[in-house]
Amino acid sequence: MSPYFLRFSSAILHWVCPVRRWFSAKHAAVLATTLALAGCGATRNVMYKTTGDVMVSFAQEHQTPFVLSTDDVSMNCGMSEALAPMLMSFGRVRDEPHSLAVMIYGSAGMCAESRALNEELRYMRAIRDQDPAEAEDALIAQKRFNTLAAKRNYEAYQHLVAQYGEPGGACPELEEDYDEFIWMMGMIAGLQALNNEIASGAGLGVPKNIAAKVERSAACVDDDKWWGAPMAIRATVWSMLPGAEPKGENASMRLAAAAKKGERAGVRLAHVFQALAAYGKGDMDAVKQVIRAHAKSKANKEAPPEARLLDELATTMLTGLSDRMWTEHTGHRTPMGALGRFWDDKKQTTAETVDLSDIL
Amino acid sequence: MKTRAIKKQLAGLACAAAMTLSGFSNAEMMERSFCVFDPIGANGPLFNIMKTAKPSALGWGVNLDLRAYTDEKVAAEDFKAGQCDAVLLTGTRAREFNRFTGTLEAMGAIPGDEEMNLLLQTLNQPKAAALLTQGEFEVAGILPAGAVYLFIRDRNLDSVEELQGKKIATLDYDNAALTMVRRVGASVVSANSSNFAGKFNNGNVDVAYAPAVAYTPLELYKGLEPDGGVFNYKLAQMNFQIIIRQDRFPEGYGQLSREYAAGRYEEAYQIIRDAEAEIKDEYWMRPATQKLEGYDKLLREVRMALRDEGAYDSRALTLMRKVRCKTNPTAGECVENLE
Numbered sequence: 001m002s003p004y005f006l007r008f009s010s011a012i013l014h015w016v017c018p019v020r021r022w023f024s025a026k027h028a029a030v031l032a033t034t035l036a037l038a039g040c041g042a043t044r045n046v047m048y049k050t051t052g053d054v055m056v057s058f059a060q061e062h063q064t065p066f067v068l069s070t071d072d073v074s075m076n077c078g079m080s081e082a083l084a085p086m087l088m089s090f091g092r093v094r095d096e097p098h099s100l101a102v103m104i105y106g107s108a109g110m111c112a113e114s115r116a117l118n119e120e121l122r123y124m125r126a127i128r129d130q131d132p133a134e135a136e137d138a139l140i141a142q143k144r145f146n147t148l149a150a151k152r153n154y155e156a157y158q159h160l161v162a163q164y165g166e167p168g169g170a171c172p173e174l175e176e177d178y179d180e181f182i183w184m185m186g187m188i189a190g191l192q193a194l195n196n197e198i199a200s201g202a203g204l205g206v207p208k209n210i211a212a213k214v215e216r217s218a219a220c221v222d223d224d225k226w227w228g229a230p231m232a233i234r235a236t237v238w239s240m241l242p243g244a245e246p247k248g249e250n251a252s253m254r255l256a257a258a259a260k261k262g263e264r265a266g267v268r269l270a271h272v273f274q275a276l277a278a279y280g281k282g283d284m285d286a287v288k289q290v291i292r293a294h295a296k297s298k299a300n301k302e303a304p305p306e307a308r309l310l311d312e313l314a315t316t317m318l319t320g321l322s323d324r325m326w327t328e329h330t331g332h333r334t335p336m337g338a339l340g341r342f343w344d345d346k347k348q349t350t351a352e353t354v355d356l357s358d359i360l
Numbered sequence: 361m362k363t364r365a366i367k368k369q370l371a372g373l374a375c376a377a378a379m380t381l382s383g384f385s386n387a388e389m390m391e392r393s394f395c396v397f398d399p400i401g402a403n404g405p406l407f408n409i410m411k412t413a414k415p416s417a418l419g420w421g422v423n424l425d426l427r428a429y430t431d432e433k434v435a436a437e438d439f440k441a442g443q444c445d446a447v448l449l450t451g452t453r454a455r456e457f458n459r460f461t462g463t464l465e466a467m468g469a470i471p472g473d474e475e476m477n478l479l480l481q482t483l484n485q486p487k488a489a490a491l492l493t494q495g496e497f498e499v500a501g502i503l504p505a506g507a508v509y510l511f512i513r514d515r516n517l518d519s520v521e522e523l524q525g526k527k528i529a530t531l532d533y534d535n536a537a538l539t540m541v542r543r544v545g546a547s548v549v550s551a552n553s554s555n556f557a558g559k560f561n562n563g564n565v566d567v568a569y570a571p572a573v574a575y576t577p578l579e580l581y582k583g584l585e586p587d588g589g590v591f592n593y594k595l596a597q598m599n600f601q602i603i604i605r606q607d608r609f610p611e612g613y614g615q616l617s618r619e620y621a622a623g624r625y626e627e628a629y630q631i632i633r634d635a636e637a638e639i640k641d642e643y644w645m646r647p648a649t650q651k652l653e654g655y656d657k658l659l660r661e662v663r664m665a666l667r668d669e670g671a672y673d674s675r676a677l678t679l680m681r682k683v684r685c686k687t688n689p690t691a692g693e694c695v696e697n698l699e
Contacts (some may be wrong), residue, residue: 041549127423130389135415198405201412201627203634208576242399242430242554243578280401282428 001167045093052090056097059087060178064103069305071312077114080107098163099182102156106189109152113196116145117320124327143200150196154190154206160186168213171220175327180221187214187233196354211241228261232273239277251277261292263297267307268314271297275321284325288342293321315339366443368370392608394424395444397435397453399553402428405631406439406600407504409624410448416620421610432553433533437640445608446500454536454601455671457497460696461601463676465665468659470597470680472687473629476504479683484622486615490677493606493614500614501602501621506571506632507594511580515589515645520544520655525565529556535671537569540662571598571636581643589645593655664698674699 022216067076084104123138160287164172164183166191174180190210197206215237218230235254238245246249255277258270278286294315303311322342323333330343398404407428411508417424425552427444429435432453439447439457455462465534470476471564480502482488492499512518517526524545530537532550543546549565557578560568574580584590666672677699685694693699 123415130418130423132415132419137416139412139415177595195403198400198403198408201408203630205634208635208638209579211577212579240400241401241577243556243558276403280403280428281430282402 019273048090050096055087056094056100059097059100059117064100064178068307068309071303071308073110073309073312073316076107076123076309077111080104081111084108084127096159096162098159099179102163102182102186102189102259103151105156105159106185107312109149109156109189109192111197112145112149112152113192114316114320116142116149116196116199116324121323121327121333124324125331128331140300143202145195146200147202147204150193150200150202150204150206153193153196154204156189157186157193157210157340160189166213167217168209169216171217174220177225181225184218184221184226184229184233190214190235191233211237212244213215215241215244222257224261227265227267227269229260229267229269229273232258232262232270236273236277259293262314263301264294266301266303267311268294268297269310272314272317275318279321287321287325291318292340294318368396370478388421389418390422390608390610391422392422392445393427393428394433394446394448394453395427395442396448397429397432397450398448399430401430404428406448409627413617413620417617420613420615420616437605442605446602447605448600448602450505451502451532451599451601452536454499454603457603458492458499459496459673460491460494461499461502463673464599464680465536465596466672466677466680467536467596468594468656469663469677471656471684472507472592473504475680475683475687476597477625477629478591478686479680480504480622480625482679482683484618489615492618494605496605498604498606498614500604500609500617503600503617503621503624504628504632505574505585505598505600506635508569508571508596508598509569510591510593510595511560511570511583511588512591512677513563513583513588515587515699518589518591518645519651520658523567527564527632529559529565531556534665535669536662537669539666539669543658543662555638562577569595572639573634575635576638580600581640582665584643587644590639590643592644592646593652595659660693660699667699682687 056350067079070076080103084101087104088101089099119138119142121207123135126132127137160182161167164174164186167187172183174183191214192204194208194210197204215234218233221230223230231254235249235251237256238249239251255270255274259268259274262268262270271290274289275290277295278290279283298311298315319334319339322339323346326332326334326343333353387699394432396407396410398406401407403603407426410424410426414424416427424446429438432449435444435447436453436456438444439449451462451465455583466480472481483492483502484690489498491539517523519657526546528541528546529551530541530548531552531643532538532548532616538548546567550567551559551568556565556568556570557574557580560580563583568580570578570580570585602621604614606614655692663672663677667674667677681693681699685691
């Protein structure tokens with residue numbers, strides 16, 4: 001999409017401003033009038049702004065839904081990293097595309113997180129191999145990527161604030177599904193920014209009250225429409241932030257209910273929150289159960305076409321958790337096709353056999 | 361034959377020397393559990409800092425198996441029951457494992473970062489090891505968590521006398537805090553680290569005490585609105601302590617671990633400074649110097665009373681008095697030598 005637009009807009013500008021080409025008398029008249037009224041620089045600005053408007057609208061109306069219908073998380077990651085500077089540069093000639101920035105910086109944050117995970121796995125292998133220097137090096141690399149992820153996710157959160165106002169108070173007017181979706185993604189980016197900052201060990205200035213604000217603001221979107229993810233976000237904060245759980249509530253029960261909602265819809269984001277809450281508490285058996293449930297549900301129900309990427313994203317994140325656990329215990333990540341199974345599972349002995357006693 | 365035997369011995373010695381120089385051989389590596397209290401759990405900052413220590417511990421011959429605890433009481437109990445070889449706790453909880461270091465959080469004993477740093481560096485000297493060992497337990501590192509401040513819902517309440525009859529969210533397992541609250545005539549409202557912020561923000565208590573690092577995450581500013589304030593007087597210096605069962609670790613491990621912790625002080629102070637800077641200037645209540653001297657005196661009396669009751673360690677109080685007198689040698693207490 002972008003190269004075509006660039007070529008298109010560049011062609012128009014060359015046509016209008018350098019005035020080296022042949023053009024008709026009518027064109028000349030229009031151009032002369034325009035230049036007379038505003039000058040060449042202004043014409044350029046009009047063109048830039050128009051291009052920016054088209055780009056941003058196109059990205060919101062077509063690129064986002066298209067990307068959400070794909071299932072290649074890695075490609076989405078690459079696209080976000082590559083496109084972010086270009087899309088955001090249109091903020092120089094028109095309003096900043098804040099809502100788009102929530103998505104694009106959030107996705108770019110996930111790219112950095114994925115690299116941080118690989119370094120964490122290297123760290124774990126080095127610990128297993130009793131190699132302190134390698135472990136230390138992997139830890140430093142992991143922190144660098146977490147620093148980058150924190151910056152990107154916080155950038156996404158700041159664009160959310162710029163677009164809809166500061167979360168934590170009254171709910172903003174979220175007119176369309178798109179706004180609700182961006183709101184939810186911004187909440188997730190905010191929480192991730194906090195997590196990444198803690199993991200980086202660097203003071204990057206991510207406000208520490210994001211978690212408390214997100215807990216309240218996740219309630220601004222419809223839980224059923226978004227596959228139980230909003231309640232899962234809230235319950236995860238309850239389980240992590242001391243004293244955040246309201247009286248009469250139970251984070252584990254809410255998370256389990258949200259997970260069921262996600263399973264029914266085929267968009268199993270709630271599993272990620274359920275697993276993260278259990279991981280935070282050090283309850284590895286519960287983490288295993290969530291990953292098992294995710295793998296089983298995934299095998300039984302496909303994601304709806306419009307949200308395939310989100311379901312795949314959930315699978316990628318749970319695979320990351322599974323890889324951590326596998327690596328800690330075996331030295332390698334989850335084997336191919338083994339998501340939902342663990343190194344210490346009892347082997348099934350249900351395979352049918354023929355009695356060999358009379359021929360032996 | 362004799363030559364061959366000598367060669368064999370020399371080869372053995374060379375091998376042993378090589379092993380020593382390269383650290384610990386796989387056969388010597390100890391697998392030890394380390395139970396880490398972090399209010400946020402395995403994703404929290406304390407757990408993360410302890411994870412960072414793993415490669416260094418590996419170099420000292422110990423492979424630490426980190427376990428996250430969000431409930432400090434459970435972590436302390438599991439450690440006592442022998443289910444953890446090491447534990448990370450707040451100084452107050454650590455008091456039952458080492459009365460000396462458990463006294464470092466004594467009220468009013470450390471007036472500022474400079475004194476805290478001086479104290480920690482003093483305790484990091486190898487000759488201080490005797491003070492850090494009590495029975496089978498050794499303190500293998502202390503990390504500063506910052507000063508504890510009073511958070512007050514009504515800033516008109518600006519002197520200790522006015523605390524009389526007011527409700528204070530108090531950690532009920534901390535004898536020292538209970539004594540102090542009763543001493544000023546306030547009423548104890550039982551609280552823990554999970555619920556004190558809610559009690560304060562909802563107005564169930566008039567006063568709470570906490571380090572600045574709790575201010576933003578727990579949204580204590582909500583309880584300060586509209587008329588509250590933070591009393592700018594360092595009530596105590598909170599800290600986290602690593603306690604190990606000495607016989608479960610190689611000789612010298614405690615000292616190495618303490619030196620490692622010392623390398624993290626600047627990082628800890630930066631976190632504390634950032635957190636304190638987040639408290640809006642308008643919230644800070646700055647008492648007059650004359651009043652501060654009165655509070656110092658009051659807290660000193662409470663410390664001595666708690667020492668006489670056996671809650672505080674007299675050697676720790678003496679050391680902290682020496683630290684104060686090093687930075688402020690003209691203070692009256694430096695002549696009185698009561699602590």
